[in-house]
Amino acid sequence: MIQVKEVTKRYGDKTVVDQLTFTAHPGQVTGFLGPNGAGKSTTMRMIVGLDTPTTGEVLVNGRRYAEHAAPLQEIGVLLDAKGVHPGRSAANHLLAMARTHGIPKKRVDEVIELAGLTKVAGKRVGNFSLGMGQRLGIAAALLGDPGVVMLDEPVNGLDPEGVLWVRNLLARLAAEGRTVVLSSHLMSETSLIADHLVVIGRGKLLADTSVASLVAQAAGGGVKVGTPATTLLGVLLAGPDVTVTPAGPEELIVSGLDARQIGQIAADHGIPLFALTPQTVSLEEAFMDLTREAVEYTSSLELAR
Numbered sequence: 001m002i003q004v005k006e007v008t009k010r011y012g013d014k015t016v017v018d019q020l021t022f023t024a025h026p027g028q029v030t031g032f033l034g035p036n037g038a039g040k041s042t043t044m045r046m047i048v049g050l051d052t053p054t055t056g057e058v059l060v061n062g063r064r065y066a067e068h069a070a071p072l073q074e075i076g077v078l079l080d081a082k083g084v085h086p087g088r089s090a091a092n093h094l095l096a097m098a099r100t101h102g103i104p105k106k107r108v109d110e111v112i113e114l115a116g117l118t119k120v121a122g123k124r125v126g127n128f129s130l131g132m133g134q135r136l137g138i139a140a141a142l143l144g145d146p147g148v149v150m151l152d153e154p155v156n157g158l159d160p161e162g163v164l165w166v167r168n169l170l171a172r173l174a175a176e177g178r179t180v181v182l183s184s185h186l187m188s189e190t191s192l193i194a195d196h197l198v199v200i201g202r203g204k205l206l207a208d209t210s211v212a213s214l215v216a217q218a219a220g221g222g223v224k225v226g227t228p229a230t231t232l233l234g235v236l237l238a239g240p241d242v243t244v245t246p247a248g249p250e251e252l253i254v255s256g257l258d259a260r261q262i263g264q265i266a267a268d269h270g271i272p273l274f275a276l277t278p279q280t281v282s283l284e285e286a287f288m289d290l291t292r293e294a295v296e297y298t299s300s301l302e303l304a305r
């Protein structure tokens with residue numbers, strides 16, 4: 001479990017993380033989302049003790065990172081996939097890490113296999129593609145068989161097959177009861193991988209929600225109904241909490257009733273329907289709505305609107 005408790009981080013007079021509180025639970029994949037500069041990396045660095053909160057505290061499995069005797073066995077992290085000596089082979093890089101942390105060589109072979117790096121394990125890391133580098137970073141994060149796994153932008157630069165691989169791997173790690181956190185600035189991609197979402201903007205918490213409830217929220221745009229009998233159906237559907245808006249000669253947008261209720265009322269009165277479509281806002285739009293005020297760099301074109 002990761003607990004971020006009322007954490008504030010200031011650099012000089014700039015507040016980068018602002019009274020942030022959230023928990024990443026075991027058995028779940030938590031997506032940590034925010035636009036560029038929102039404070040995700042800073043928060044992740046504080047989780048693993050590379051930075052200190054100005055106020056508040058961060059706990060990994062109930063303790064501060066530095067208080068763990070064998071931190072690599074508690075939390076595995078991928079913070080910068082390029083932070084590897086380019087002249088070393090993937091296997092030697094992992095072996096060096098394993099040796100300094102008392103981890104057996106057998107585990108190195110296991111994570112190489114797990115990360116799909118068997119064929120390239122002997123190759124120099126300097127020649128690795130971005131995707132192979134990401135896989136190596138993930139292999140390193142898993143080396144200590146940790147109960148908590150935290151990955152900064154793990155699908156960045158991966159092809160669709162690589163994204164699917166990360167998705168399946170993270171789901172499996174969570175199913176094993178581990179706490180899994182991944183950061184991203186891409187909502188649609190993250191919502192496919194994560195169960196839970198923590199969204200921040202300008203260092204502040206904007207949302208702490210399940211993917212399912214965000215999807216339900218995004219679906220709150222009414223139901224598009226296609227019928228030749230718009231006037232009659234409009235009258236039949238009317239009610240105190242129902243809004244019926246004509247959207248074309250044979251089209252209504254209805255809110256306050258779901259598709260099933262509308263379909264039933266139409267059927268009860270023998271009214272033909274040729275469209276009955278819940279209007280969804282895309283998750284990307286929901287994310288943009290949430291974070292609009294909080295993006296650090298807005299183009300002058302957008303500001304002029």
Ligand SMILES: Nc1ncnc2c1ncn2[C@@H]1O[C@H](COP(=O)(O)OP(=O)(O)OP(=O)(O)O)[C@@H](O)[C@H]1O
Binds near residue numbers: 037
């Ligand atoms: N050491 C530092 N000194 C001063 N400012 C910093 C420092 N580290 C980060 N910042 C600032 O803190 C803010 C948040 O940065 P951070 O890297 O945590 O954001 P992020 O959400 O990870 O963004 P991205 O998606 O672009 O990686 C940015 O405005 C950044 O310029």
